[in-house]
Amino acid sequence: MGAGVTPLPRKRTPDTLVLDDYLPYRLSIASNGVSGLIARAYQDRFGLTIPQWRLMAVLAEGALTPQALVARTAMDKVTVSRAAQGLVARNLVERTASESDGRSHTLALTDTGRRLHGEIAPLALAYEAALLAGLAPAEVATLKRLLVRLETAAARLSGDGG
Numbered sequence: 423m424g425a426g427v428t429p430l431p432r433k434r435t436p437d438t439l440v441l442d443d444y445l446p447y448r449l450s451i452a453s454n455g456v457s458g459l460i461a462r463a464y465q466d467r468f469g470l471t472i473p474q475w476r477l478m479a480v481l482a483e484g485a486l487t488p489q490a491l492v493a494r495t496a497m498d499k500v501t502v503s504r505a506a507q508g509l510v511a512r513n514l515v516e517r518t519a520s521e522s523d524g525r526s527h528t529l530a531l532t533d534t535g536r537r538l539h540g541e542i543a544p545l546a547l548a549y550e551a552a553l554l555a556g557l558a559p560a561e562v563a564t565l566k567r568l569l570v571r572l573e574t575a576a577a578r579l580s581g582d583g584g
Contacts, residue, residue, distance in 0.1 A: 473505035485530035
C-alpha cells in the first residue's frame with residue numbers, strides 16, 4: 423500500500439482470520455521472541471545453540487537415547503542428531519553403546535557438561551523470572567496449565583496421542 427492510503431475496514435465474521443487474534447500465530451511470535459532472546463545469551467556466553475541447550479537441559483535429568491530425546495524435546499531427529507554431535511565434539515555429552523541393542527546408544531552429560539549446565543541453569547531461571555515478572559503467581563500457574571492443555575490437544579489432533 424502506498425503512503426496516505428487507508429486500508430478498508432475489515433468486517434469481522436466468525437470465519438475471518440485476523441492474524442493478530444489467531445492463537446497459533448500469537449504462540450509462534452511469543453515463542454520466537456523468547457527463544458531468540460535466550461539463544462543470544464547462550465550463544466554469546468556459552469557457544470550453544472537452542473537445540474544444544476535443550477538437549478543439555480533434558481540430559482541433566484538423566485541419560486536418554488536419541489529417540490527419547492526426540493520425543494522429550496519435540497525436535498526432529500536431524501536437529502537432535504546435529505545438536506548431540508556438537509555437544510559430543512565439545513566433550514559436554516558422551517555417547518555410550520546400548521547393551522541391549524547394538525544399533526542404539528545413550529547420551530549423557532559429561533562432568534564438563536554438568537558443570538556448564540550448572541552455570542547456565544541460573545541464567546535460564548533468571549530469564550524466566552524476568553519474563554514472568556509482570557504476571558501474578560496465579561496467572562503463571564494458569565498459563566503453564568493452559569500450555570500443557572494446548573500441547574496435549576495438539577498431540578491428539580496430530581495423532582501423536584495425548
